[in-house]
Amino acid sequence: MASILIIEDDQEVREYLENVLTRAGYEVAAAANGEEGLIRFKESVFDLVITDIIMPEKDGIETILDLRRENGALKLIAISGGGRSEPENYLHSARLLGADITMKKPFTNQEMLDAVSSLLG
Amino acid sequence: MRTRSTLIVSAAAAVLFWVLDALIDAFVFGEAEFLESLVQPNGYELYMRISILAALLLASVLAFSHSRRMAQAQDNILAGQRALEVRNRIAEIFLTGRLPQAYGTVLSLLCTESGCRRGLLGIVGPRGELEIVAVHPPSRRRDPDFFPPPCLPLAGLPHPWPDILLARAPRVIPGLTGLPAIDWSADGILAAPIRGSQDNLGLLVLGDRDRDFEEIDLEQVGALTTFLAPILQSLAQAAEREQQAIQAQKMEALGALAGGISHDFNNILQAIMGFAAMAREAVEPGSTPAQDLDRVLRAAQRGRDLVKRIEMVSFPAEESFRTLPLQDAITEAVGLLEHTAPANISILTDLDPDCGPILAHPPQIQQVLLNLGTNAIHAMEGDNGELTITLNRVSGDESVPWLPEDLAGHDLAVVRMTDTGGGMDGDTLQRAFDPFYTTKSVGKGTGLGLSVVHSIIKNHGGRILVESNPGKGTVIRICFPVCDPGPADRALEDGNGEDLKGRLMFVDDEEDITLFAKAFLEARGHLVAAFTDPETALEEFASRPGEYDLVISDLVMPRLTGDRLAARIREIRKDVPVILISGYAENEYDLRSANPAVAGLIRKPFTSQILARAVARALRDTTFSGEV
Numbered sequence: 248m249a250s251i252l253i254i255e256d257d258q259e260v261r262e263y264l265e266n267v268l269t270r271a272g273y274e275v276a277a278a279a280n281g282e283e284g285l286i287r288f289k290e291s292v293f294d295l296v297i298t299d300i301i302m303p304e305k306d307g308i309e310t311i312l313d314l315r316r317e318n319g320a321l322k323l324i325a326i327s328g329g330g331r332s333e334p335e336n337y338l339h340s341a342r343l344l345g346a347d348i349t350m351k352k353p354f355t356n357q358e359m360l361d362a363v364s365s366l367l368g
Numbered sequence: 369m370r371t372r373s374t375l376i377v378s379a380a381a382a383v384l385f386w387v388l389d390a391l392i393d394a395f396v397f398g399e400a401e402f403l404e405s406l407v408q409p410n411g412y413e414l415y416m417r418i419s420i421l422a423a424l425l426l427a428s429v430l431a432f433s434h435s436r437r438m439a440q441a442q443d444n445i446l447a448g449q450r451a452l453e454v455r456n457r458i459a460e461i462f463l464t465g466r467l468p469q470a471y472g473t474v475l476s477l478l479c480t481e482s483g484c485r486r487g488l489l490g491i492v493g494p495r496g497e498l499e500i501v502a503v504h505p506p507s508r509r510r511d512p513d514f515f516p517p518p519c520l521p522l523a524g525l526p527h528p529w530p531d532i533l534l535a536r537a538p539r540v541i542p543g544l545t546g547l548p549a550i551d552w553s554a555d556g557i558l559a560a561p562i563r564g565s566q567d568n569l570g571l572l573v574l575g576d577r578d579r580d581f582e583e584i585d586l587e588q589v590g591a592l593t594t595f596l597a598p599i600l601q602s603l604a605q606a607a608e609r610e611q612q613a614i615q616a617q618k619m620e621a622l623g624a625l626a627g628g629i630s631h632d633f634n635n636i637l638q639a640i641m642g643f644a645a646m647a648r649e650a651v652e653p654g655s656t657p658a659q660d661l662d663r664v665l666r667a668a669q670r671g672r673d674l675v676k677r678i679e680m681v682s683f684p685a686e687e688s689f690r691t692l693p694l695q696d697a698i699t700e701a702v703g704l705l706e707h708t709a710p711a712n713i714s715i716l717t718d719l720d721p722d723c724g725p726i727l728a729h730p731p732q733i734q735q736v737l738l739n740l741g742t743n744a745i746h747a748m749e750g751d752n753g754e755l756t757i758t759l760n761r762v763s764g765d766e767s768v769p770w771l772p773e774d775l776a777g778h779d780l781a782v783v784r785m786t787d788t789g790g791g792m793d794g795d796t797l798q799r800a801f802d803p804f805y806t807t808k809s810v811g812k813g814t815g816l817g818l819s820v821v822h823s824i825i826k827n828h829g830g831r832i833l834v835e836s837n838p839g840k841g842t843v844i845r846i847c848f849p850v851c852d853p854g855p856a857d858r859a860l861e862d863g864n865g866e867d868l869k870g871r872l873m874f875v876d877d878e879e880d881i882t883l884f885a886k887a888f889l890e891a892r893g894h895l896v897a898a899f900t901d902p903e904t905a906l907e908e909f910a911s912r913p914g915e916y917d918l919v920i921s922d923l924v925m926p927r928l929t930g931d932r933l934a935a936r937i938r939e940i941r942k943d944v945p946v947i948l949i950s951g952y953a954e955n956e957y958d959l960r961s962a963n964p965a966v967a968g969l970i971r972k973p974f975t976s977q978i979l980a981r982a983v984a985r986a987l988r989d990t991t992f993s994g995e996v
Contacts, residue, residue: 259639267642301631328634353638353672356645 249367250274250291254284254298254310255326260352264297267356268363281305285313293321294367300327311346322366328352374432381428382421389417451588454481455595462599467607468517471502478574478592479504482585485576486554488547490533491562491600492570494608495794497521498533500550518550519794532559533571538589540581558585562593562600569600615801633675641668677820691851692728694759694781695719701737702757709745713753723761723781724850732824739821740785740844747789747842756786761850770845772831779850786843792836800834868987869893870917875905875933876949877925885920885979892980902928906936913941918986920970920979923950931963938965945986 251273255261261277268275276291278284282305284298296314300307307325314321325346348362387406393413394402405413454477461473471489479487487504497519522530526548528541538560546553554575562570572593648661702715709715726733744755762768762780771780792800801822825832829849836842872894876882882898889896897916899905902925909916919937923930934946945967967986970979 257635257639260635260642263639263642263646267646270646328631328638352634353641353668356642 248272248274249294250276251363252284252287252293252296253277254279254281254296254302254307256280256299256302260299264359267359271360271363273363281307281310281313284310285317288314288317295322295324295363297324297326297363300325323347324362324366325349326352326354374428378425378428381424385421385424386417389413389420450481451591454478454592458596459599462603467603468501472504472506475502475504475572476506478572482558482574482589483577483579484554484558484574486552487575488552488571488573490570490573491604492522492533492568493519493794494604495797497794498525498529498570500547500552503550503552520547520549528559529571532573533561533568535559535561536563537561538586538593540586545575556581558589560589560593562597564597564601569597569604572596630675630678633671637668637671637675641665641672644668690728690730691725692730692733693725694723694733694783694848695721697728697730697733698737698757698759698783701734701741704738705741705745705755708742709755710749712751713745713748713755715741716754716756717758718756719759720761723759724779726781726828726830726848727851728828728848729824733828736821736824736846737783739818740846743818744785744787744789744842744844747787747791749789751788753788755788756784758784758786760784762847770833770835771847772833775831775847775849780847781850783846784843785846786841788841791838791840791842792834793838797834797836868984869895870983870987871895871915872897872983873905873909873916873919873921874898875902875919875921875925875930876900877902877922881922888979889983892983894983902930902933906933909937910940913944916944918945918947918983920947920949920983923948931966934963934965938963945989947982947986 251268253261253264253268253275255264255277256279258279261279265275265277276287276293278287280302281298284296285305288296298307298310298314302310307327311323311325314323323346325348327349328351347366350358350362390402390406390409393399393405393409399405399413400410409417457477458474461470461477465473475487475489479485485505487502488500489502490498490500493499498521499517499519501517522533525533528545529547532539538558541557541559544553544555545557545559554573556577557573557575558581559571559573561568562572572589574589644661644664648658648665651657651661698717698719702717706715741755741757745753747753748755760782762771762782764777764779801818822832825846825848831847833845833847834842835844869892872889874882874885874889874896875898876885877900879900882900886896886898897908899908902921905919905921906928909919919934921930921933925933928936930946930948930950934948937944937946944965946965947968947970948966949970967989968982970982
């Protein structure tokens with residue numbers, strides 16, 4: 248069974264993603280920020296990382312760069328609810344980093360499950 | 369007075385002369401008895417005396433009339449000086465005072481100067497209403513800081529006020545004249561219109577004076593209103609500009625607000641929608657909890673749509689602009705509107721097939737047409753109605769009275785939407801484009817529609833003009849600059865799905881971005897040379913101009929900005945397109961029309977799909993024009 252790491256600072260969204268993916272039969276681990284996410288990522292093997300982009304401390308951009316350094320072939324989904332003032336430059340880079348799929352919040356359960364299964368085959 | 373005393377003095381002088389001459393004749397020359405000479409002078413004496421008296425009389429008459437003229441001239445000078453002083457004082461009040469208090473001070477000054485106990489100053493507002501900006505004596509109950517000046521619709525003014533306003537010159541109206549709407553009246557008034565170069569700006573009324581008004585008062589007040597007219601006109605223009613600035617600030621504030629709240633709202637909605645959908649799957653279909661959860665999901669969907677609309681006010685669209693024939697857009701919108709319009713409302717169109725296309729973001733234009741169309745249909749609800757949509761091309765050299773100055777000289781595509789609904793009053797019209805302003809009942813509309821329409825049209829380099837009167841329907845004109853299609857756009861419309869491969873130059877001062885753009889674009893089969901320094905990139909291009917098919921550059925970079933880089937590249941080779949990447953709210957229309965080298969604008973943040981699409985499009989365009 249494929250394993251997925253969720254990196255998301257918003258507690259409700261994090262719990263929702265854990266729930267929806269667990270119920271769909273994936274093995275799921277979650278982290279509340281980029282730093283914690285990287286520690287989790289090094290601890291075990293993941294087939295896919297879903298990361299939020301605007302997070303306090305270590306944001307999604309840095310996280311994606313670090314994850315790519317660890318594993319160049321890693322499958323990545325970046326999710327974001329927008330936000331435009333300061334975080335905007337990070338978002339710009341993040342999309343260019345080549346996250347396989349980027350999704351704008353809010354998305355439906357089916358959209359997320361379709362995105363995940365399209366990457367995990 | 370002066371005339372009588374002069375006469376008495378002259379008569380006394382004549383008598384004195386007569387007596388004196390008789391004395392001289394009797395005692396100096398001894399020609400006759402004194403009494404005889406006094407009463408019965410001989411022929412020669414009589415002739416002499418009468419001649420001398422006549423000469424004296426003539427001299428004194430001349431002297432008198434001269435002195436009278438002098439006195440009059442002096443009076444005129446004094447009156448002129450006084451008038452000048454009054455004007456200086458008025459100018460000073462308007463320069464240093466605050467509106468609307470300054471109007472009151474000026475009116476009080478004029479009343480005091482003319483000896484009138486009552487006065488009134490009214491100004492015709494931008495939407496044809498008479499704004500009573502000052503009354504004298506000032507009312508203590510209506511402090512202008514707390515009460516806006518009363519506005520009276522011109523159509524509802526009682527006799528003789530419309531006549532006063534439309535008159536060409538001041539006039540005196542005896543007896544009691546009143547304006548009941550503001551509880552003002554005066555016994556005997558001098559009423560003067562204030563006329564600008566083209567229209568009536570307002571009126572000045574002075575009244576309740578102890579002595580009657582005379583010709584000279586009419587002249588003076590007439591001169592005064594001529595002096596006041598340009599001042600009032602420029603004050604009105606300044607007020608209008610201030611109003612526009614406030615409107616712009618409001619839109620900006622909404623944009624900033626939208627950025628902050630949309631992020632949080634999207635997270636909140638994500639959790640609500642996600643959990644509700646999961647719970648919905650867990651409960652028995654058709655059960656009460658399932659129906660309740662459906663309601664939650666529907667409500668969340670509405671929230672999602674609302675956030676999308678808020679974002680559209682402030683966030684520019686990611687999609688690129690293309691040339692769009694408005695005829696197609698209107699026909700499509702009318703098709704949709706006809707489905708939603710009640711049967712008693714008909715939609716008529718008259719579209720000029722030769723009106724050129726515009727540079728536009730098609731879904732946004734669709735939104736503008738649908739929003740305005742739906743508003744028109746709502747305005748006609750309950751009655752038989754007609755919505756007429758016309759499309760015309762207005763050539764840049766035609767003079768059109770309603771055309772905004774900044775669009776003059778452009779060829780314009782003008783969409784005119786006329787409805788037969790209830791129209792809008794001045795207040796609603798003024799606030800129509802304010803975010804969150806709505807006349808619909810709670811739940812029927814968010815009030816965001818027209819502010820979105822406004823910002824979309826602005827982003828397209830266009831303008832929206834609204835004319836409306838209660839009971840007379842609404843006319844909305846949307847003007848867009850016409851963009852006659854280049855071969856590039858036709859190529860894209862005819863193009864097949866296959867991606868062309870090209871030799872690309874990618875310039876961005878952030879190294880991470882250049883690295884990943886290079887990796888991403890090379891993975892799609894392009895050859896990519898990436899640069900973090902725009903000047904180095906330019907040197908490289910200058911040394912091998914034939915080696916590149918397309919340049920993609922960040923807009924904001926130190927030393928050389930993307931648009932200047934584009935211009936320099938165009939100096940070297942005309943046919944190389946440049947795509948700019950920008951995070952700021954530049955107007956794509958402005959950038960592209962200012963710089964022919966700019967083939968497109970990608971907004972940050974963008975998806976890799978958008979980058980791929982923009983590259984494919986630019987490559988296809990150059991290939992096509994190469995073949996032509």
